[in-house]
Amino acid sequence: MNLEQVLEKAVIFPRVGTEAIDLPESFGRILALDIIADIDLPGFARSTMDGYGVRASSTFGASEANPAYLSVKGAVAMGKKPAFSIGPGEAAGISTGGMLPDGADGVVMVEHVEMIDGLTLEVYKSVAPGQHVVARGEDIRKDSVMISKGVAVRSQEAGLLAAFGISRVPVYKQPVIGILSTGDEIVPIHETPGLGRIRDINTYTLSGLIRECGAVPLPFGIVGDDYDSLYATCSSALQQTDMLLISGGSSVGVRDFTIEVLSALKQSEILVHGISISPGKPTILATSQNKAVWGLPGHVVSAMVVFHAVVKPFVEKISGLSQNDRQNPPVPAFLSRNLSSAQGRTDYVRVKLIKRKDGLWAEPILGKSGLIHTMVKADGLISVGLNTEGLDKDSLVEVMLL
Amino acid sequence: MNLEQVLEKAVIFPRVGTEAIDLPESFGRILALDIIADIDLPGFARSTMDGYGVRASSTFGASEANPAYLSVKGAVAMGKKPAFSIGPGEAAGISTGGMLPDGADGVVMVEHVEMIDGLTLEVYKSVAPGQHVVARGEDIRKDSVMISKGVAVRSQEAGLLAAFGISRVPVYKQPVIGILSTGDEIVPIHETPGLGRIRDINTYTLSGLIRECGAVPLPFGIVGDDYDSLYATCSSALQQTDMLLISGGSSVGVRDFTIEVLSALKQSEILVHGISISPGKPTILATSQNKAVWGLPGHVVSAMVVFHAVVKPFVEKISGLSQNDRQNPPVPAFLSRNLSSAQGRTDYVRVKLIKRKDGLWAEPILGKSGLIHTMVKADGLISVGLNTEGLDKDSLVEVMLL
Numbered sequence: 001m002n003l004e005q006v007l008e009k010a011v012i013f014p015r016v017g018t019e020a021i022d023l024p025e026s027f028g029r030i031l032a033l034d035i036i037a038d039i040d041l042p043g044f045a046r047s048t049m050d051g052y053g054v055r056a057s058s059t060f061g062a063s064e065a066n067p068a069y070l071s072v073k074g075a076v077a078m079g080k081k082p083a084f085s086i087g088p089g090e091a092a093g094i095s096t097g098g099m100l101p102d103g104a105d106g107v108v109m110v111e112h113v114e115m116i117d118g119l120t121l122e123v124y125k126s127v128a129p130g131q132h133v134v135a136r137g138e139d140i141r142k143d144s145v146m147i148s149k150g151v152a153v154r155s156q157e158a159g160l161l162a163a164f165g166i167s168r169v170p171v172y173k174q175p176v177i178g179i180l181s182t183g184d185e186i187v188p189i190h191e192t193p194g195l196g197r198i199r200d201i202n203t204y205t206l207s208g209l210i211r212e213c214g215a216v217p218l219p220f221g222i223v224g225d226d227y228d229s230l231y232a233t234c235s236s237a238l239q240q241t242d243m244l245l246i247s248g249g250s251s252v253g254v255r256d257f258t259i260e261v262l263s264a265l266k267q268s269e270i271l272v273h274g275i276s277i278s279p280g281k282p283t284i285l286a287t288s289q290n291k292a293v294w295g296l297p298g299h300v301v302s303a304m305v306v307f308h309a310v311v312k313p314f315v316e317k318i319s320g321l322s323q324n325d326r327q328n329p330p331v332p333a334f335l336s337r338n339l340s341s342a343q344g345r346t347d348y349v350r351v352k353l354i355k356r357k358d359g360l361w362a363e364p365i366l367g368k369s370g371l372i373h374t375m376v377k378a379d380g381l382i383s384v385g386l387n388t389e390g391l392d393k394d395s396l397v398e399v400m401l402l
Numbered sequence: 403m404n405l406e407q408v409l410e411k412a413v414i415f416p417r418v419g420t421e422a423i424d425l426p427e428s429f430g431r432i433l434a435l436d437i438i439a440d441i442d443l444p445g446f447a448r449s450t451m452d453g454y455g456v457r458a459s460s461t462f463g464a465s466e467a468n469p470a471y472l473s474v475k476g477a478v479a480m481g482k483k484p485a486f487s488i489g490p491g492e493a494a495g496i497s498t499g500g501m502l503p504d505g506a507d508g509v510v511m512v513e514h515v516e517m518i519d520g521l522t523l524e525v526y527k528s529v530a531p532g533q534h535v536v537a538r539g540e541d542i543r544k545d546s547v548m549i550s551k552g553v554a555v556r557s558q559e560a561g562l563l564a565a566f567g568i569s570r571v572p573v574y575k576q577p578v579i580g581i582l583s584t585g586d587e588i589v590p591i592h593e594t595p596g597l598g599r600i601r602d603i604n605t606y607t608l609s610g611l612i613r614e615c616g617a618v619p620l621p622f623g624i625v626g627d628d629y630d631s632l633y634a635t636c637s638s639a640l641q642q643t644d645m646l647l648i649s650g651g652s653s654v655g656v657r658d659f660t661i662e663v664l665s666a667l668k669q670s671e672i673l674v675h676g677i678s679i680s681p682g683k684p685t686i687l688a689t690s691q692n693k694a695v696w697g698l699p700g701h702v703v704s705a706m707v708v709f710h711a712v713v714k715p716f717v718e719k720i721s722g723l724s725q726n727d728r729q730n731p732p733v734p735a736f737l738s739r740n741l742s743s744a745q746g747r748t749d750y751v752r753v754k755l756i757k758r759k760d761g762l763w764a765e766p767i768l769g770k771s772g773l774i775h776t777m778v779k780a781d782g783l784i785s786v787g788l789n790t791e792g793l794d795k796d797s798l799v800e801v802m803l804l
Binding site: 023024027076078080081082096134138140146147154155156157158159160161162163165166185186190191192193195196197198200201204205206208209211225298300304329331332333353355359360368370371376379396401402 | 444446450479480483498501536540548556557558561564565566567585588593594595597598601602604605606607608611613614619650701702706731733735755757761762770771772774778781798803804
C-alpha cells in the first residue's frame with residue numbers, strides 16, 4: 001500500500017476526549033472549542049504613546065511655524081476613567097496605555113508639544129482622528145471567534161486567553177500512547193547485554209517522538225518471542241492507551257507472532273500490511289476497539305522514520321489538531337548531491353542542514369538503517385517521491401525537522 | 403545600542419548549575435558533559451537481514467545458473483551467541499539482528515537461497531565480505547565522544563543514551579526566570595478590569611516563551627506604579643531566579659521607576675538602555691548579582707518580539723545550549739510585498755506563512771504593536787536589517803517561527 005493510502009486511514013480513528021485545564025498548563029495543548037470574545041478588547045480607547053489626548057480637529061494645520069494652542073484640563077491617571085472630558089481647544093496629559101477622555105479622538109506625541117505655562121500647550125504637529133489610539137474593540141471585537149477549535153496554544157494564544165480572563169481552558173486530552181518492544185535479543189537498559197543482545201533503544205526514541213507530538217508515552221517494557229505474552233501485554237496495554245506502538249522484533253518469529261496477535265485482538269482488523277516506503281516497508285497497522293495498533297520495524301532508524309512519516313499524522317488526528325504544519329513546517333533547502341531512488345516507493349533520507357552564503361543546504365547522511373548515530377548527526381528527513389527515480393543535486397527539497 | 407552590541411553582553415552571564423536526571427525526563431534538556439562511549443555499539447557483528455550467515459568467499463561466483471551449495475550447520479537463536487562456528491562451505495540460518503557466528507563474514511538474503519534438503523542450501527547470489535552485516539563498533543566506537551556537551555536531547559540522543567545504559571543523564575539545570583508585570587492599569591486575569599484597566603497578558607505570553615526555551619517561568623504578579631514595591635519585589639525575585647523579566651509599565655512613571663530600581667539593586671549596573679530595534683526600542687538590560695534583569699516594553703507584541711530577538715539568546719547562553727539553531731532554524735521564504743524600514747534600526751515584522759505551488763511565502767501582517775491578535779494570526783517574524791531601507795517583494799527572507 002502506498003503512503004497516501006495509508007494516511008487516509010487516519011479518519012477512522014476517533015479524537016480523544018476533552019477536559020478543562022488551568023491556563024498556565026495549556027501551552028502546547030489543543031483547543032477543544034472555538035473561543036468566543038465575551039467583551040471588546042480593549043474595552044476602551046487607549047493611547048499608544050505618551051502625550052496629550054486631544055480632539056484631532058483642534059490640531060489641524062498646526063506646525064512649527066504656526067502652532068496650535070490648547071488648554072490643558074488635567075492628566076489621565078493610569079488605570080482610571082478620566083473624570084473630565086475634552087472639548088475643542090482642550091488637551092489632557094496621557095501615558096501610553098492610558099484611557100482617552102470622552103471627547104478626545106487622537107493623541108499628540110510628547111515630542112511634538114511644549115508646555116508654555118502650567119495650563120497652555122503649544123502643539124507643533126497635527127494629528128488625525130484615531131491617531132496614536134487603539135480604539136475600543138480594535139484588537140478583538142465582542143462575539144467574534146478569536147481562536148478556533150483545533151489550534152495548538154502558543155504563547156500568544158495563551159496571552160489572548162489571559163486578556164479575556166479565561167483561566168480554565170477547554171482542551172483535548174493528551175492521547176496516551178503505549179510502547180512495547182519485542183524480541184528475545186532486547187534487554188532493559190539497566191542490564192548489561194550479553195553477546196547477541198542489545199539494549200532497548202526504541203522505547204526511548206519513540207517516547208521522545210510521542211512527547212514531541214504533545215502526547216503521553218506509556219512504556220510496557222519488553223516482550224520476548226512468545227505469542228501468549230505478546231497477546232496478553234497488547235490486550236492489557238489497549239485498556240490503558242489510545243494507541244499502541246509495537247516495535248521489532250527483528251526476527252522472523254516475532255514478525256509472524258505480531259501479525260497473528262494483532263489479528264486475534266478484540267474487534268480487530270489488519271488495515272495495512274506493508275507500506276511502500278523505505279526504510280519502514282514491513283510496517284503493520286491494525287485497528288482494535290477503534291484504536292490504532294502499529295507494528296513498527298525493529299531497526300531504530302526505520303522505526304523513527306515510520307513514526308515521522310506515518311504514525312505522527314494519526315497521533316495528530318486523534319489529538320484534535322487541525323493546523324498540523326504550523327509549529328513545525330518543513331524547511332526548504334537545496335540538495336547537496338544527487339540521490340537515486342527506486343520507483344514505486346517513497347524513500348526517506350536523513351540530512352544535515354548546512355547554512356552557506358547562498359542558502360540552506362541539505363546534505364544526505366547515508367548509512368544503514370540500524371545505525372542510530374546517523375540520526376544523531378541528522379537535522380531532518382527528506383522524502384524522494386513514489387514516482388521519481390531520484391533527485392538532482394541543487395534541487396529544492398523540503399526538510400522535515402527531526 | 404544596536405542589536406549586535408546588546409547580544410555580545412550575553413557572554414558575561416554565567417551558565418546555571420548541573421544535575422543528573424532520569425533518562426525519560428531528559429527530552430529537551432541540555433547535556434552538561436560530553437558523553438563518551440564505554441563499549442562498542444553494537445558489541446558484536448549483527449545481521450541486517452533474514453537469511454544465512456556465511457563465509458562470503460564460499461558464495462563467490464554463485465548465480466541462478468551456477469548456484470553454490472553450502473551445508474547448514476544450524477540456526478542462530480536471537481539474543482544468543484551461536485555455539486558453533488562457520489567454515490568454508492558452511493552456512494547458518496540467521497534473523498535480522500542476530501549475532502553472526504565466528505567464521506561468518508556476510509549474510510546471504512533468504513530471497514536468494516533455497517533449502518534443497520534438510521541440510522543443504524542452494525545459494526543463487528554471491529555476497530561480499532561485510533554485506534548485510536553491521537560490524538562490531540560500526541555504529542559507535544568505544545571511547546569516542548558520541549554526544550557533545552551543550553547539545554539538546556532529542557529522541558535520537560535519548561535512544562543513544564539508552565543503548566549505552568545511561569539511565570541518569572548529566573544535564574544543565576533549567577534556568578528559573580522570574581516575570582513581573584508593572585503598571586497601575588494592569589489587573590490579575592481573574593478580575594474584571596474596570597474602565598481604563600486591562601488584564602495582565604504579558605505574564606502568560608512570557609511564560610510560554612520561557613517554556614519554549616526549556617526554562618521555567620516563575621511569575622511574581624503585578625506591581626503598581628510605586629518605587630518601593632518594585633524594589634522589594636525585584637530584590638526578592640532575584641533571590642529565587644536566574645534571570646528576571648519586568649514588563650511594562652506603559653506609563654512614564656513606571657519607566658522612570660524601573661530604571662531607578664534597576665540601578666539601586668544589589669551589585670547592579672545598567673548595561674543597555676534602549677536598543678535600535680522596532681518594536682522594542684525602550685528595552686533595558688541590567689545586571690544584578692551576575693543575573694540579567696530586563697525591562698521589557700509593556701505592549702504585548704513588543705515584549706514578545708524583544709523576547710525572541712534579544713532575550714532568548716541570553717536564556718540559551720545561561721542554559722548551556724551550544725547548538726542553538728538546530729531545533730528551530732529560521733525558515734526561508736519569499737516576501738509577498740515590499741516592506742519599507744527606517745535605516746539605523748532593525749525592524750521586526752510579523753508574517754503569515756503561505757504555501758503556494760511556487761514555494762513558501764511570507765505575508766506581512768501589519769498592525770499596531772499593542773494588538774495581540776496580530777501575533778495570533780502570525781506564524782513568524784522577519785527582520786529588516788539595520789542598514790537597509792526596506793525589502794523588495796519576492797526577496798528571500800528568513801522567518802523566525804513564533
